[in-house]
Amino acid sequence: MRIAVLQMQARPGDPSANIERIGRAAREAAAGGADLLIAPELAITGYGAGEAIHALAEPADGPALSHLAQTSAETGVAIIAGFAEADEGVVWNSAAFIRGGEPAVVYRKSHLYADYERNLFRPGTPSAVTVQHAGQKLGLLICYDVEFPENVRRLAQVGCTLIAVPTALPQSDHADFIARSMIPVRAFENQVFVAYANHCGADERFAYAGLSTVAAPDGKVLAGAENVGEALLITDILPSAYTASAEENTYLRDLRSVE
Numbered sequence: 001m002r003i004a005v006l007q008m009q010a011r012p013g014d015p016s017a018n019i020e021r022i023g024r025a026a027r028e029a030a031a032g033g034a035d036l037l038i039a040p041e042l043a044i045t046g047y048g049a050g051e052a053i054h055a056l057a058e059p060a061d062g063p064a065l066s067h068l069a070q071t072s073a074e075t076g077v078a079i080i081a082g083f084a085e086a087d088e089g090v091v092w093n094s095a096a097f098i099r100g101g102e103p104a105v106v107y108r109k110s111h112l113y114a115d116y117e118r119n120l121f122r123p124g125t126p127s128a129v130t131v132q133h134a135g136q137k138l139g140l141l142i143c144y145d146v147e148f149p150e151n152v153r154r155l156a157q158v159g160c161t162l163i164a165v166p167t168a169l170p171q172s173d174h175a176d177f178i179a180r181s182m183i184p185v186r187a188f189e190n191q192v193f194v195a196y197a198n199h200c201g202a203d204e205r206f207a208y209a210g211l212s213t214v215a216a217p218d219g220k221v222l223a224g225a226e227n228v229g230e231a232l233l234i235t236d237i238l239p240s241a242y243t244a245s246a247e248e249n250t251y252l253r254d255l256r257s258v259e
Helices: 015-031 052-056 063-075 114-118 143-147 149-157 175-190 239-248 251-258
Strands: 002-007 036-038 078-087 090-098 105-108 130-133 136-140 162-166 193-197 213-215 221-224 231-236
Touching: 002 015, 002 193, 015 036, 015 063, 015 078, 015 231, 036 162, 052 078, 063 078, 063 090, 078 162, 090 136, 090 162, 143 149, 143 162, 143 175, 149 175, 175 193, 175 213, 175 221, 175 251, 221 231
Parallel strands: 002 036, 036 078, 136 162, 162 193
Antiparallel strands: 002 231, 078 090, 090 105, 130 136, 193 213, 213 221
8 A cells, every 4th residue: 555644734714725735635646656645633624723613613424524535536545634523512623534435434532632622622532443445454543642552552453554643743842752753663562554644834823843754563764754844755555564573573462462
C-alpha cells in the first residue's frame, strides 16, 4: 500500500475551502500512486475555529463527508480526515475513513487535550476502530490519543499494521520530540507503521508545529515534513517490512506469553 500524508494549513470556519484542499491532495495522491490520503485533525472545519465548530458540525452522512466520498470514488483514493461530528445533540472530535460510496468508518477522540477541546467536545470511549484497506488492517487515533501508549497497543493487539493519526500538534518546546521521537517509538514498540498528519501555519488561536511523520515498525522515519509549509508525503507501507521487524523484535509475542 502507498499512502499520502497531507500537512495542510486549514482555513478555520471554512469547510468548503478545506474540503477543496483535501480534494486537490487526493488527486495529487492518486497521481503519485497512493491508495490512501490522511489529512489532519478537524481538517474540515479547521482546528482553530473555536465555538463556530458547533454550528459547523455534521453527522457522518452529512454533506462534508459525502463530498469527500465523491472525491474518493473519482480518484480511487481512500481518505481519512478529521471532522466535527454531530450526533444526537452531541459534538465529537472525530476522524472518518472514507472509501467511495461505502458508509464512513468513524473514530471519536477519547483523550481530549486541554480546556479548548474539553469545552467543545465530548470524549469518545477508548476503543479499537479498524478497517481493512489495500491488504492492510488500519487503526485510527487522533492527536493526543497517540501519546498514551495504551491506545496504540490496543490497536496493535487486534492486528493493525498501520495506525493513522490526524493531529493538530501546536508549536511548543516538546513538539519536535513528539513528532520525531515519540511517534517512531510508538511504531517500534508496537511493530506497526504510524502516519501522523499535522497542520502547519497559524490561525487566530494556534500556531502549528508541522513535522508530519511516517514511521516504520523498526522505528525508522520513512517520510517527514518540515515545521513550516504545506507538504504531501508519499511513501510505501510494505508488508515485508512489518514481517521482518516483527520477527526481529518480539515485544507483542512476549507480552502475550506473559499474559
